[in-house]
Amino acid sequence: MVSLELLKDHETVRSAPVTEAEALVDVRRLNLWYGKKQALYDISVRFPRNQITAIIGPSGCGKSTLLRSLNRMNDLVPGVRVEGEVLYEGVNIYDPRVDPVAVRRQIGMVFQKPNPFPKTIFENVAFGLRLMGFKGSELEDRVVEALKRAALWNEVQDRFRKESGLRLSGGQQQRLCIARAIAVEPPLLLMDEPTSALDPIATQAIEDLITGLKQHYTVVIVTHNMQQAARVSDRTLFMHLGVLVEEGPTELIFTKPKHPYTEAYITGRFG
Amino acid sequence: MNRSLESPPQAFSTDPWKTRIDRAFARALLIPLAVSIGLLALLLGDTVYRSFSVQVVRADEGPGKTYPFGLSANEILRQELLARGYTEEEISSSLQDPTERRVLLLQNRVELMWNTQDGPFRYVVTGLRDERVEDFSLAEGLRRWNELKANLGEGERLVLNPWLDQSFLTRPPSRSPLTAGIGVAIWGTAWVLSLALLIAIPVGVGTAILLEEYLREGTLNRILEVNLRNLAGVPSIVYGLLGLALFVREFGLGPSILAAALTLGLLGIPVIVVTSREALRAVPESLRQAAFALGATRRQVVFRVVVPAALPGMVTGVILSAARLIGEAAPPLLVGAAAYVPFFPNGPMSEYTVVPVQIYLWVSMNIPEFSRVAAAGILVMLAMLSGLYLMALYLRNRFRREW
Amino acid sequence: MEILKQRPSRNPKEVLTFVLLVSLSSVTLLTTLGVILSLVGDVVQFFRRVPLLEFLLAPEWTPLFAEPRYGIAPLIAGTFLVTAIALLVAIPLGLSLAIYLAEYASGSTRPRIKGTLELFEGIPTVVFGYFALLFVTPLLQWAIPDLNIFNPLSAGLVMGFAIIPYVSNVAADAMESVPRSIREAAYALGARPYEVALRVVFPAAISGIIAAIILATSRAIGETMIVAIAAGQRPTLTLDPRETIATMTSYIVQAATGDQPTGSTAFYALFAVGFTLFLLTLLLNILAQWVVERYRERYE
Numbered sequence: 001m002v003s004l005e006l007l008k009d010h011e012t013v014r015s016a017p018v019t020e021a022e023a024l025v026d027v028r029r030l031n032l033w034y035g036k037k038q039a040l041y042d043i044s045v046r047f048p049r050n051q052i053t054a055i056i057g058p059s060g061c062g063k064s065t066l067l068r069s070l071n072r073m074n075d076l077v078p079g080v081r082v083e084g085e086v087l088y089e090g091v092n093i094y095d096p097r098v099d100p101v102a103v104r105r106q107i108g109m110v111f112q113k114p115n116p117f118p119k120t121i122f123e124n125v126a127f128g129l130r131l132m133g134f135k136g137s138e139l140e141d142r143v144v145e146a147l148k149r150a151a152l153w154n155e156v157q158d159r160f161r162k163e164s165g166l167r168l169s170g171g172q173q174q175r176l177c178i179a180r181a182i183a184v185e186p187p188l189l190l191m192d193e194p195t196s197a198l199d200p201i202a203t204q205a206i207e208d209l210i211t212g213l214k215q216h217y218t219v220v221i222v223t224h225n226m227q228q229a230a231r232v233s234d235r236t237l238f239m240h241l242g243v244l245v246e247e248g249p250t251e252l253i254f255t256k257p258k259h260p261y262t263e264a265y266i267t268g269r270f271g
Numbered sequence: 272m273n274r275s276l277e278s279p280p281q282a283f284s285t286d287p288w289k290t291r292i293d294r295a296f297a298r299a300l301l302i303p304l305a306v307s308i309g310l311l312a313l314l315l316g317d318t319v320y321r322s323f324s325v326q327v328v329r330a331d332e333g334p335g336k337t338y339p340f341g342l343s344a345n346e347i348l349r350q351e352l353l354a355r356g357y358t359e360e361e362i363s364s365s366l367q368d369p370t371e372r373r374v375l376l377l378q379n380r381v382e383l384m385w386n387t388q389d390g391p392f393r394y395v396v397t398g399l400r401d402e403r404v405e406d407f408s409l410a411e412g413l414r415r416w417n418e419l420k421a422n423l424g425e426g427e428r429l430v431l432n433p434w435l436d437q438s439f440l441t442r443p444p445s446r447s448p449l450t451a452g453i454g455v456a457i458w459g460t461a462w463v464l465s466l467a468l469l470i471a472i473p474v475g476v477g478t479a480i481l482l483e484e485y486l487r488e489g490t491l492n493r494i495l496e497v498n499l500r501n502l503a504g505v506p507s508i509v510y511g512l513l514g515l516a517l518f519v520r521e522f523g524l525g526p527s528i529l530a531a532a533l534t535l536g537l538l539g540i541p542v543i544v545v546t547s548r549e550a551l552r553a554v555p556e557s558l559r560q561a562a563f564a565l566g567a568t569r570r571q572v573v574f575r576v577v578v579p580a581a582l583p584g585m586v587t588g589v590i591l592s593a594a595r596l597i598g599e600a601a602p603p604l605l606v607g608a609a610a611y612v613p614f615f616p617n618g619p620m621s622e623y624t625v626v627p628v629q630i631y632l633w634v635s636m637n638i639p640e641f642s643r644v645a646a647a648g649i650l651v652m653l654a655m656l657s658g659l660y661l662m663a664l665y666l667r668n669r670f671r672r673e674w
Numbered sequence: 675m676e677i678l679k680q681r682p683s684r685n686p687k688e689v690l691t692f693v694l695l696v697s698l699s700s701v702t703l704l705t706t707l708g709v710i711l712s713l714v715g716d717v718v719q720f721f722r723r724v725p726l727l728e729f730l731l732a733p734e735w736t737p738l739f740a741e742p743r744y745g746i747a748p749l750i751a752g753t754f755l756v757t758a759i760a761l762l763v764a765i766p767l768g769l770s771l772a773i774y775l776a777e778y779a780s781g782s783t784r785p786r787i788k789g790t791l792e793l794f795e796g797i798p799t800v801v802f803g804y805f806a807l808l809f810v811t812p813l814l815q816w817a818i819p820d821l822n823i824f825n826p827l828s829a830g831l832v833m834g835f836a837i838i839p840y841v842s843n844v845a846a847d848a849m850e851s852v853p854r855s856i857r858e859a860a861y862a863l864g865a866r867p868y869e870v871a872l873r874v875v876f877p878a879a880i881s882g883i884i885a886a887i888i889l890a891t892s893r894a895i896g897e898t899m900i901v902a903i904a905a906g907q908r909p910t911l912t913l914d915p916r917e918t919i920a921t922m923t924s925y926i927v928q929a930a931t932g933d934q935p936t937g938s939t940a941f942y943a944l945f946a947v948g949f950t951l952f953l954l955t956l957l958l959n960i961l962a963q964w965v966v967e968r969y970r971e972r973y974e
Contacts, residue, residue: 071862073858073861073862076858076861078780078781091283093283098283099283099290101289101864101865101866102283102864103283103864104861104862104863104864105863105864106283106864108862108863109859109862111855111858111859111862113855115853115855115856115858115859116859117856117859117860117874117878118856118877118878118971118973119877127860127863127865127873127874128863128864131863131864131865131869132864166971166972166973177859180859180863181862181863184863184864289866290866292866292868293866293867293868296867296868296871297774297778297867297868299770300770300771300773300774300778301774302767302770303766303767303768303770303771303838304771304774304787304790306767306835307767307790307791307794307835307838308790310835311793311794311797313805313809314797314801314802314805314809317805317808317809318801318804318805321808473698474698474699474701474702477694477695477698477699478695478698478699478701478702480695481695481696481698481699482699485692485695491696494703495699495702495703498702498703498706499702500959500963501706501956501959501960502702502705502706504889504892504955504956504958504959505709505896505952505955505956506895506896506897506898506923506951506952506955507896507898508896508898508923508926508927508948508951509709509713509896509948509951509952509955510709511926511930512709512712512713512926512944512945512948513705513708513709513712513713515930516712516713516715516716516945517708517712520936521712537701537705537708540701540702540705541702544702568685568687568688569688570687570688570691573691574691591796594796595796597798598796598797598798598799598800598801599798600798600799600800600898600899601898601899601902601923601927604927604930604931605926605927605930609930609931627798627800627899630800630801630804631800631803631899631902631903634800634803634804634807634808634903635902635903642804642808645804646804649800649801649804652798652800652801653797653801656796656797656798660793660796
């Protein structure tokens with residue numbers, strides 16, 4: 001019933017659109033192919049500063065792909081091709097003169113499964129800082145600060161220099177990865193289903209953390225879990241088959257979805 | 272928004288040094304590969320180069336009769352002996368007797384010459400009395416060709432000698448570099464290798480089947496695995512000592528083909544186990560499940576479904592391990608291959624020598640001309656190995672299966 | 675239920691197959707036993723004639739002299755010297771290749787590079803020995819005038835190239851088994867490819883890399899033909915790479931191709947040296963396995 005043909009020339013349904021001034025990231029007509037297969041169709045959307053935007057949709061809808069094109073992680077996939085623009089602070093990060101490495105330094109990312117380096121907790125958090133040239137006491141201060149913001153400090157403060165990041169529990173590992181990502185103070189933080197591998201209690205802790213991060217950072221979070229999107233986000237994007245179907249304030253999307261597909265997904269009729 | 276900026280967008284400007292380091296690093300990593308390939312090319316080039324030389328040869332009987340390219344050694348020998356006054360009956364009877372024929376071929380060396388008084392590429396029969404006056408490297412010999420030719424003494428010939436010629440492949444070894452051949456060693460290698468594989472294949476494949484299809488865990492699996500891993504790390508020369516102590520002395524086999532085959536067979540087992548296990552592991556589990564679901568017993572599943580499916584991989588593995596065994600010099604050296612064996616082997620209890628050992632013996636004589644013989648021997652061995660590798664490659668591609 | 679009474683494990687054909695396979699595989703166990711027993715018997719004979727202390731401490735190895743000395747030190751020193759030179763070549767070259775294979779090579783170049791390495795691995799060591807003696811040594815002599823014709827330098831250099839595949843294959847496997855997610859985390863933090871390779875993947879795979887080096891060391895110690903041809907066969911207690919030396923393996927070749935009468939002390943000495951070699955390589959192999967087990971990173 002839901003076919004790509006129906007969606008192909010779809011004009012995204014927008015409620016309370018974000019103005020250019022509010023937007024930290026402005027995606028304009030983004031198309032993306034993996035080899036010959038097109039994964040994103042003509043996506044235009046703005047992500048407002050200091051707000052949490054959730055991307056939802058059934059698996060394979062391109063939500064992770066969209067997230068990964070915001071910090072050019074897709075460049076690491078062989079055979080990927082991108083058309084369109086992603087403006088970050090007004091600069092197109094797909095400009096040929098832009099170094100993707102420099103982009104990734106400004107944009108943090110947290111992955112689906114916790115992926116700490118096989119190093120000590122301290123070295124995990126210090127990794128990005130060291131890449132940027134931090135040393136000595138400033139490095140240490142920033143590591144501690146990041147661990148505190150990631151709500152991990154109380155649990156690891158007596159052992160964080162010696163213990164391997166791999167020895168922590170799953171939820172702790174994910175908070176460590178968040179600490180690692182925010183240690184370099186990225187204005188934008190991307191999260192790719194950060195709680196999908198965790199139990200409910202660890203998920204609760206991460207969600208509390210995410211809502212707290214809003215003061216300092218702009219967050220884009222991909223989630224499989226609609227309740228989570230409803231709980232943590234300010235705005236929500238609904239994607240399907242590589243197309244951005246609808247976007248708007250979270251409340252509106254969940255209470256009064258305008259597009260029939262959005263409604264079908266929200267009410268659990270597919271996905 | 273101004274998107275046609277003249278300079279790169281400031282926020283994401285590149286650190287030129289790091290980009291440079293990155294590029295240099297990626298290139299530097301390939302240096303070892305380039306060096307290794309270069310070294311390989313040098314090795315091959317040097318060997319080929321060394322297998323040619325320009326020689327001043329004196330034959331007491333003067334420049335012999337030459338024969339056209341393409342005649343068999345027997346035919347050349349017959350014509351030569353006829354010219355020396357033997358009767359047809361004498362010649363054919365001595366050529367039919369293997370021992371006499373061998374002696375005749377030892378005394379009358381049929382040599383392919385690149386240039387003779389009758390033209391290029393003709394055979395010349397040279398006697399044992401052929402004597403080398405001087406030996407020059409290819410470059411020097413060609414440079415001084417005319418000068419050397421002008422200064423030839425009585426009965427001397429100037430020849431461009433390709434040491435790897437047709438008769439090199441068939442001649443037995445000799446004390447003289449001019450008449451040394453690799454024929455006996457090739458036969459020795461063929462004997463030893465086939466007998467060794469006769470031992471290594473059943474044991475290696477059987478062990479692989481046991482470990483992959485019957486005992487994927489458990490104590491026996493652990494013991495066999497640990498033991499195999501350690502065996503694979505034992506230096507091949509230690510296998511040689513085992514062969515010397517056990518097969519040569521304890522079993523009383525002496526320095527025979529059988530002793531060498533047993534030794535190399537044991538050496539080949541760990542390699543065959545590893546490659547066969549890989550081949551078995553590549554067979555998807557669903558195939559086994561399907562066979563079991565049809566009511567097949569474990570044995571039927573293994574021998575009617577899994578082993579046939581894994582066969583191309585196993586054969587490739589066996590060929591590769593054969594290639595490895597061909598090149599092994601140390602173990603046969605210890606079980607008697609070092610002896611001077613001028614006769615072709617005729618059974619598992621014969622004395623023998625193998626190609627790499629023959630090469631080692633020539634190299635270690637430390638006489639310039641024997642190093643040319645060694646170079647020719649190396650070319651023969653590399654050709655044998657290339658043949659096996661190409662065969663393995665062909666099988667691998669021909670039977671590649673995507674599950 | 676008739677069908678349930680057929681116990682497949684009791685089926686004679688099944689049992690026979692299993693027994694056949696077990697007895698075939700027992701040959702591998704017998705081989706180990708054979709190696710140990712055949713060596714031990716002659717080693718015992720040797721130590722009945724030569725005190726252990728002399729074997730370990732005497733500074734000379736001269737079994738064929740009128741007054742023979744049996745100190746293994748010169749052979750160990752020779753082995754150590756050649757091995758060290760070989761590792762000096764093989765470790766940097768092999769590890770760079772491993773990093774390239776694991777981090778940079780694309781899907782299509784990786785098998786090609788591995789194929790080339792396989793080719794290198796397949797060249798018989800006699801050929802490398804020939805190359806060392808007749809090509810590398812004259813070249814080195816041109817640079818180092820007082821270099822002996824038979825010297826560990828040339829043998830070690832060539833052997834270094836011969837064992838590159840052993841270093842690079844095992845190390846590349848170790849680095850390839852570092853999960854992708856770890857690399858992604860580093861890239862997302864803005865690391866460059868070389869930083870990912872050197873600061874994340876390399877340290878994460880360090881146990882496998884160390885194992886690769888240990889295994890290559892064991893290979894170098896047991897390698898025979900290159901040293902027998904190019905390093906010489908004169909046991910000398912020296913670490914000077916210009917001198918002719920003998921290694922444990924080249925001594926074994928020399929003794930086995932000579933004519934020591936069976937039963938003489940010199941003959942048993944062959945096995946004493948062989949046993950030392952066996953123990954040394956075995957220990958290194960066990961050490962490599964231990965390092966991998968002990969220091970393996972367990973993700974999740």
